[in-house]
Amino acid sequence: MKETRILMGMPVTVEVADAGVTAASLEVVFGYFRYVDGKFSTYQDNSEISLINQGALPVEQASMDMRTIFALAEQTKQATNGYFDIRRNGIYDPSGVVKGWAIAHAAGMLRQAGFKNYYVDAGGDIQAAGKNSHGQDWRVGIRNPFNMQEIVKVLHVSECGVATSGTYVRGQHIYSPKNDAESLKEIVSLTVVAPDIYDADRFATAAFAMGTTGILFIEQLAGCEGYMINAQGRATFTSGFARYIYHD
Amino acid sequence: MANVVRTIRKFFVSGFVVFTFVAYALHERVVHSTAPVSGSGPEQTAIALVVPSPTQLVPATPVPSATEIPVPATVVPVPTTTETLVPTAPEVAPTTAVASPTDAPVPTPTAVPVPTDTPAPTTAPQVAGSQYKDGEYTGSVADAYYGNLQVKAVIQKGKIANVEFLDYPHDRRTSQRINSQAMPYLQEEAIQVQNANVDIISGATLTSQAFVESLQAALNSAKS
Numbered sequence: 001m002k003e004t005r006i007l008m009g010m011p012v013t014v015e016v017a018d019a020g021v022t023a024a025s026l027e028v029v030f031g032y033f034r035y036v037d038g039k040f041s042t043y044q045d046n047s048e049i050s051l052i053n054q055g056a057l058p059v060e061q062a063s064m065d066m067r068t069i070f071a072l073a074e075q076t077k078q079a080t081n082g083y084f085d086i087r088r089n090g091i092y093d094p095s096g097v098v099k100g101w102a103i104a105h106a107a108g109m110l111r112q113a114g115f116k117n118y119y120v121d122a123g124g125d126i127q128a129a130g131k132n133s134h135g136q137d138w139r140v141g142i143r144n145p146f147n148m149q150e151i152v153k154v155l156h157v158s159e160c161g162v163a164t165s166g167t168y169v170r171g172q173h174i175y176s177p178k179n180d181a182e183s184l185k186e187i188v189s190l191t192v193v194a195p196d197i198y199d200a201d202r203f204a205t206a207a208f209a210m211g212t213t214g215i216l217f218i219e220q221l222a223g224c225e226g227y228m229i230n231a232q233g234r235a236t237f238t239s240g241f242a243r244y245i246y247h248d
Numbered sequence: 249m250a251n252v253v254r255t256i257r258k259f260f261v262s263g264f265v266v267f268t269f270v271a272y273a274l275h276e277r278v279v280h281s282t283a284p285v286s287g288s289g290p291e292q293t294a295i296a297l298v299v300p301s302p303t304q305l306v307p308a309t310p311v312p313s314a315t316e317i318p319v320p321a322t323v324v325p326v327p328t329t330t331e332t333l334v335p336t337a338p339e340v341a342p343t344t345a346v347a348s349p350t351d352a353p354v355p356t357p358t359a360v361p362v363p364t365d366t367p368a369p370t371t372a373p374q375v376a377g378s379q380y381k382d383g384e385y386t387g388s389v390a391d392a393y394y395g396n397l398q399v400k401a402v403i404q405k406g407k408i409a410n411v412e413f414l415d416y417p418h419d420r421r422t423s424q425r426i427n428s429q430a431m432p433y434l435q436e437e438a439i440q441v442q443n444a445n446v447d448i449i450s451g452a453t454l455t456s457q458a459f460v461e462s463l464q465a466a467l468n469s470a471k472s
Contacts, residue, residue, distance in 0.1 A: 013448070015447070119447070119448060121448050124449065124450050124451040124452060125450070126448050126450055128448070132447050138447050138448060139444065139445065139446040139447045139448070140446060140447065140448045140449070140450050141442065141444075141446035141448070141449045141450070142449075142450055142451070143449050143450065143451030143452075144439070144441060145451075145452075147441075148451070150441045150442075151441070151442050151446060151449060152439040152440060152441060152442060153439070153442060154442050154444045154446055155450075162448075162450045163450065164450045164451050164452055165452060166451065166452030167452070189451075189452065191450055215434060216434075219433055219434060229439055233438060233439050234436060234437070234438055234439070235436065235437050235438070235439050236434050236435070236436050237434065237435055237436075237437075238433070238434060239433040239434065239435070241435075242435075246444065248444060
């Protein structure tokens, strides 16, 4: 069973290949994304993160989830040598860490419900488990940054998170605290495969902000593999990435 | 006598400097003229095999004033500890939510493997109670900050069967090469369009605002 909703301003798709899945099982996941959006959306004036940014709510008095996200963001900032920073011009935008965290949690809800074969895809960032309905590993295509109708790589994954950071759809939405915008234009897409979507997402974002050296950062991260596409349509990938490449 | 020795030494030292400079200049000249020129073929090279000469990048489309800025071999800091983080449970996980136009249930096409010619969002919200007329409807051109975004909605049997991207921001201007010596383990290839069926597509997040805007315009025109 597969369903797509537009949530948090992006298509969220949940597919469960196990027998015994019901619409209600998927509804729980969508309900969770609604909850996350209501708390962390910087587009909603009355969300908790907006209250913090308005100065109406001190972080110390925020909810447990909010404080968890702030702690994770701080830890990621240190793990990426400052390249990942949710604070910009005094405003907090934790979306870079919230999305992967929410997908990981949503996948955990399916696992706890007893499902073994499923994926959760939020705006192109994926956590996949088990097999697809044909009994094969899930096949994940990497979108062509120069033509959205196409894919340029096919991966086969299971028990993996896959996240892509890029400039081609949302424009320069990744702000780098260290590199100027010009050097960021070199890289148009960076996909990271990791055991967990939380790691894949935050490290894809941070590595993208590092510009051309980002792929080196991924190479040196244990368990993470990456596929980077530059503005000339050439790809550079890490030493262990080839094992995820699907061949007909 | 000491003077003579000093003069000879000076002569040799300056001679050595001049020779080194000429040798370096020649070396650079040779290296650049023999640098491999990559075509658009599916060649795959291990960068470790490429001697100092960085691969000359040939853009698929003409790039105005492509400036090559070599990146110095930088040491990338690696985090010493990366804990596995288990997301904590939310205090409230509402299973029911107030129906809003953006999260209305969406009928999903049953085909599991997404054909490669179909873009990611295969479904879109359908306003309850409204029936769309079958056909293809082009949405408005919406500003996605870095360029324009425009979608086309395909309506079949009164439901959204597909959303295609007619226009989207793309930018491929300047060029910068990667220091090949710094990454002996990385591999490189020209990207190639694939035809295999996939279950899921990974890509940068859609420009939500522009996406919803253009889609809404397409759906409005689909209403009878």
